[in-house]
Amino acid sequence: MVISTNDLTHHFGDQPVVKSLNLQVPEGSIFGFLGPNGAGKTTTIKLLLNLLKTQQGSIHIFGQELQSNRIGILRQIGSLIEQPAIYTHLTGKENLINRARLLQVNTSRVDDMLTLVHLTDAAHKKAGNYSLGMKQRLGIALALLADPKLLLLDEPTNGLDPNGIIEMRELLIKLCTQQGKTVFVSSHLLAEIERMATHVGIINKGTMLFQGSIRDLEALSQPLVQIETDDTVEAANFLKDRGYNISHVADDYLALPYTTKQDMAQINASLHQKGQQVYSIYKVQKDLEELFLNITQQA
Amino acid sequence: MKGFLLSLQSEFYKSRKTLGFWSPIILPLIITFLVFLGFFLKSEKFVHDPPMMLWLKFSSIPIGIMGSLLLPMFVVFIAYSVNSIEHKADTWKMLFTLPISKWAIYSAKFVYTAFLVLMCMMLFATFTIGWANLLAAMKPELKFGAFHMEKELYLLYFKLFLASLGIVSLQFLLSLLWKDFLKPMGIGFVGTIAGVILSGTVKWEYAYLIPFSQPLLAIMGTGKPHQAKVGVDLLTKEVSASLIIAIAIFIIGYFIVQRKSVK
Numbered sequence: 001m002v003i004s005t006n007d008l009t010h011h012f013g014d015q016p017v018v019k020s021l022n023l024q025v026p027e028g029s030i031f032g033f034l035g036p037n038g039a040g041k042t043t044t045i046k047l048l049l050n051l052l053k054t055q056q057g058s059i060h061i062f063g064q065e066l067q068s069n070r071i072g073i074l075r076q077i078g079s080l081i082e083q084p085a086i087y088t089h090l091t092g093k094e095n096l097i098n099r100a101r102l103l104q105v106n107t108s109r110v111d112d113m114l115t116l117v118h119l120t121d122a123a124h125k126k127a128g129n130y131s132l133g134m135k136q137r138l139g140i141a142l143a144l145l146a147d148p149k150l151l152l153l154d155e156p157t158n159g160l161d162p163n164g165i166i167e168m169r170e171l172l173i174k175l176c177t178q179q180g181k182t183v184f185v186s187s188h189l190l191a192e193i194e195r196m197a198t199h200v201g202i203i204n205k206g207t208m209l210f211q212g213s214i215r216d217l218e219a220l221s222q223p224l225v226q227i228e229t230d231d232t233v234e235a236a237n238f239l240k241d242r243g244y245n246i247s248h249v250a251d252d253y254l255a256l257p258y259t260t261k262q263d264m265a266q267i268n269a270s271l272h273q274k275g276q277q278v279y280s281i282y283k284v285q286k287d288l289e290e291l292f293l294n295i296t297q298q299a
Numbered sequence: 300m301k302g303f304l305l306s307l308q309s310e311f312y313k314s315r316k317t318l319g320f321w322s323p324i325i326l327p328l329i330i331t332f333l334v335f336l337g338f339f340l341k342s343e344k345f346v347h348d349p350p351m352m353l354w355l356k357f358s359s360i361p362i363g364i365m366g367s368l369l370l371p372m373f374v375v376f377i378a379y380s381v382n383s384i385e386h387k388a389d390t391w392k393m394l395f396t397l398p399i400s401k402w403a404i405y406s407a408k409f410v411y412t413a414f415l416v417l418m419c420m421m422l423f424a425t426f427t428i429g430w431a432n433l434l435a436a437m438k439p440e441l442k443f444g445a446f447h448m449e450k451e452l453y454l455l456y457f458k459l460f461l462a463s464l465g466i467v468s469l470q471f472l473l474s475l476l477w478k479d480f481l482k483p484m485g486i487g488f489v490g491t492i493a494g495v496i497l498s499g500t501v502k503w504e505y506a507y508l509i510p511f512s513q514p515l516l517a518i519m520g521t522g523k524p525h526q527a528k529v530g531v532d533l534l535t536k537e538v539s540a541s542l543i544i545a546i547a548i549f550i551i552g553y554f555i556v557q558r559k560s561v562k
Contacts (some may be wrong), residue, residue, distance in 0.1 A: 071398045101312070103398070
């Protein structure tokens, strides 16, 4: 495991923010850390970076205890926490040069990073005049500058336009698959995480509700058969009479639990024989968002 | 040590385009230029002054201005400017996630703040000497060339720097902990006034223990024309007190930073 925490607990005053967290982030994974605002995501990341002192529990990164190996561990981590930490009076390139010198990285890497995040044209523009998306991309470039093994990114798609979000996703997938980096990325954008994560942790009110591979999470979700017909109410009643459980009826579609392909064909044939016009019939996986809501509401 | 040097270099790189870096250059340039202008335009008033007296009159104006009022407020500004770069950009969290010890980051910032104050003091001496020599060339009747107190001037400004280190350490810590400029500035302002009252007006016997009194005490009785002496006793009791206070606050500050969480 690249990150491993054991009963990690943190309080702000009397208020518990993180409760007995046991994170397990495998090497080479994109670990999506999901949770609504105020769930404890940023606090957890700050604990992982030793910005907040560990009050209870322990943190091991790269198999080493964080507190006693702080500098050695930080040398292998790139991070982006909340808003990107950028000196607005310096240009984008100067921000990178400053960090490169601090990290003793060859400054020739600065241009590579600017190219990677598509900021070459804006390299000599003051970072204070950057759009939020450009600042976010510069933040990513700063995090990647020392070629770290582990990236800790807190809401990295904040402020990015759809193109930017796609680029970021592709970049993170590339870093993971081609360069073997481990990416720990927090987000409340569930659809975003669903598209790139290999592993997921769901946190709410400081408690981990689910942790596992994205497949494990999907397995928790029961697939549905979604049917578009001309009269969904009549179709639902018809299927109910024939012993089917109807999960949901809307104006333009109805949904019922998926069992087998053959059963789905049978439903289609029955509706057709009844004179219903079936516009479409297909199997759908429960949306991660729906699943997330179910899990958090149960907690 | 490497982390310290890297951080120190970074402090210069970050600040080189800010007023925080340029004010220690601009301030002595402007003040000494105004004194030069006064002597240039009213040179007839000083024609009969013996060379030593001329030097003392010329140099005591900026020394007086800095020592009594301007230096403490200038330190407040410099200490804030070094820390405000991080406050404004919200970069403390970035600094403390670098593979550099907190000690190196903290001490490099402090040393850089002290360096800016030292640079300002040394430039005061340099510009004073420069303008005096220019006056001697432009107005030969002013006999600046017949006397030399360059070494004493540098020593005096160095003494002023040492005497300001107590304020530097205090204001540095306050500016590091507080994002809001008004708090360290308010304390600095009240401290400066109190320092002037205690050391100048009231002449409290223990005023030398108060950081804000120390610069004024350091120059009191030195370089005044009527005393007609040009000696600089560097390690006076207010300078020693300033150094002890600076070291103590610097160490306390480190432990505060070490334990501080970045929220």
